[in-house]
Amino acid sequence: MATAIEDATEAPVVRDIVWIRQALQRAIELEHSTLPLYTAAMLSLEVQNYTSYNSIRSVLMEEMVHMSIAANMLAAIGGRPRIKNISHVFPSKGLPGGVEPDLHIGLAKLSKAQLQNFMRLESPLFLLPPEFSHESYPTIGKLYGEIRAAIVDNAAELRAAVTGGRIANQVGDNIGFKTIVPTPGVDPIDQLLEGIDEILEQGEGASSGLIQAGAAFQHEESHYGKFAELWYGHQYRQPNPVVELTRESEAVYFQGDRIDWPAVVNTLAVPADGYDRLLAEDPDGEAAAAELDMFDQGYTAMMGKLDELWNGSSDPMTQWATFGEAVEHMAKFRVLSCFTLMRREVPRALVDDLPRLYPTEFGFLRTYTDLDQPVFYGPRFRNLAADNRK
Numbered sequence: 440m441a442t443a444i445e446d447a448t449e450a451p452v453v454r455d456i457v458w459i460r461q462a463l464q465r466a467i468e469l470e471h472s473t474l475p476l477y478t479a480a481m482l483s484l485e486v487q488n489y490t491s492y493n494s495i496r497s498v499l500m501e502e503m504v505h506m507s508i509a510a511n512m513l514a515a516i517g518g519r520p521r522i523k524n525i526s527h528v529f530p531s532k533g534l535p536g537g538v539e540p541d542l543h544i545g546l547a548k549l550s551k552a553q554l555q556n557f558m559r560l561e562s563p564l565f566l567l568p569p570e571f572s573h574e575s576y577p578t579i580g581k582l583y584g585e586i587r588a589a590i591v592d593n594a595a596e597l598r599a600a601v602t603g604g605r606i607a608n609q610v611g612d613n614i615g616f617k618t619i620v621p622t623p624g625v626d627p628i629d630q631l632l633e634g635i636d637e638i639l640e641q642g643e644g645a646s647s648g649l650i651q652a653g654a655a656f657q658h659e660e661s662h663y664g665k666f667a668e669l670w671y672g673h674q675y676r677q678p679n680p681v682v683e684l685t686r687e688s689e690a691v692y693f694q695g696d697r698i699d700w701p702a703v704v705n706t707l708a709v710p711a712d713g714y715d716r717l718l719a720e721d722p723d724g725e726a727a728a729a730e731l732d733m734f735d736q737g738y739t740a741m742m743g744k745l746d747e748l749w750n751g752s753s754d755p756m757t758q759w760a761t762f763g764e765a766v767e768h769m770a771k772f773r774v775l776s777c778f779t780l781m782r783r784e785v786p787r788a789l790v791d792d793l794p795r796l797y798p799t800e801f802g803f804l805r806t807y808t809d810l811d812q813p814v815f816y817g818p819r820f821r822n823l824a825a826d827n828r829k
Contacts, residue, residue, distance in 0.1 A: 454589040456516065456596050462586050467520055469579065470506035472534055473526045473560065474499065475546055475820035479709075480557075482776050482818060483548035485702040491549065492701070493667045498561075501641050501662070505614040508634045510749050514607040515619035515631070516600040523746035526826035528711060530803055534560070539740035545821060547708040547807035554670045560702040561642060561663040563650065566686055580639055587635045594628045601627035610748045610758065640646040648684055650675070650692075672698050677696070704781050706817030707790075708807035710800045713819040717796060720789060727816055730780040735821040737775055741768035742822055776818045785814045 465680040500530060510520035517650070527535075534667050544556045571577045590597060600634050602621050609618045617637060619630040640652045642662050650664035660668065668674050674695030682688050707714075714731065718724035725790030744765035748758060790810055794801045808814060 448503065454585070454592065456593050456600065459586060459589050459593065459597070460516065460518040461538070462519065462582070462589070463509050463516075464521060466509040466582065466586065467506055467513065467522065468525055468527075468535035469538060470502055470509060471522070471525050471584070473502045474506075475527065475529070475818075476544060476560075477502065477557070479546040479706075479818055479820070480549040480553055482773060482781070483704045485704060487696060487773075489701040490698050491669050491724075493692065494669060495549070497659075498662045498665055504616060505638045507611055508638060510630055511609040511611065511616060511618050512634050514605055514609050514749060515627070516597055517603065517605060519607045520749045521601070521746070522749065524742045524822070525742065526822040526825040527707060527820075529820075530711065530800070534579070536576065536582055538579055538582050539571075540576075541571055543803075545708055545803060545807065546817065547705050548706045548817065549649055549669075550807060551670065552806055554666055555668040556781065558670060559662055561661070561666060563661070564664060565648060566650075566663070566689065568686070579642060583635050583639055587632060590628060590631050590635070596632065598627055601631075607749050608751070608753050608758070611760070645662040650684065654786055668698060674698060684814070704777075704817075705809050705812050705814055705816050706781060707785055708804050709817060709819045710797050710804065713821055714816065717785065717789060717793075720792075721786060723783070727780065727783050728777075730783065731819060731821075734772070734780065734818050735823055737768050737771050738818075738820055739823040741765050742767055743824060744768065772818070780816045780818065784817050785816060791813050 477495055477499045481492060481499060484492045484495075486492065510522070513520050530543060531767050532543055533540035534542065540561065542556065542559055544560065547553050553794070560579070562578055564580060567577055576582045601619060609620070610616060611618060617630075617634045619627055619634065621627065622630075640661075641656060641659075650661045651658050652661060664675050669694035671690060673693045675693055676695035678691045678694070682691060684692060707717075711718075714727075718728050718731075721727060744761055750763065752758065752763060789796070793804055793810070797804060804810070
């Protein structure tokens, strides 16, 4: 069934409070969809203290914050964030909510090709290639911009919703996540808009023409900027004399200190079946499947705990314990991948046989895996609570 946002490409949609709630749920799913993509790339790095590792990790952490902000906004206006059953099947065309339908992206190791995808995913509108401008939501920022406009247009009803009863929790006012709560002398509309602006500023930059956040975020590079640093192999540095930042001049903004390319585990990009056909023919497939399942169980448990944060007990002590359990599951991702399944080599005979096993996906596998080198399994991020394999 098409969502309200997806229908916007076909017919006018009334952007009322119902639409805003639907859009915020899609925003939660959109923000979440980036987490497996960025985590798979981060885990493929051999060493944790590379500049590349820290850059990807910083984006990943902010995406978690953005997901939390969207969930808090939805809870504040009377909605219920639905998290535990979110499940993305990669590779995919586009992102949840009908955003960036041109983007073909999947779970894969860090590579120049995958960085191009990450830069497309995080691109601000002013750096977007013109061939994508016809899309209803060519950037993540365009979706949030429409949510922002709808908040302003429905201000009176949203003020009433914020001050009325809620069916879900908000999370994080004491750990840095933006919350929206009735406060004397503070307009809740301003609080909602501040949440949108934080997401936009960290993701795309403080304003058009910039790929840095403002002073409130220490002028750090936007997500696009951080990935561009890895792509160009140099840190961001404003040129002197200053030139307008455009797609054509972008390279002169990345001539700072050199960033060496890290050592990367050559994981096989994950096909849509999560390696099922490959595992069936691997002599050690049963053991490999068990390791993949163990990672998936941890991922599924994390999703359940995140859902419980917003939809479980509102007691602060209980919430803190639940938050700790979610973080614990996240912390185990590296152990459950880098030291197990990502050390398990795919037999050479099966690598050579990938065109037969995955005839329609072989181009994707070849683009994001060096098939001339030893190939290893990678995490597939299968949510077992909402397994939607075809």
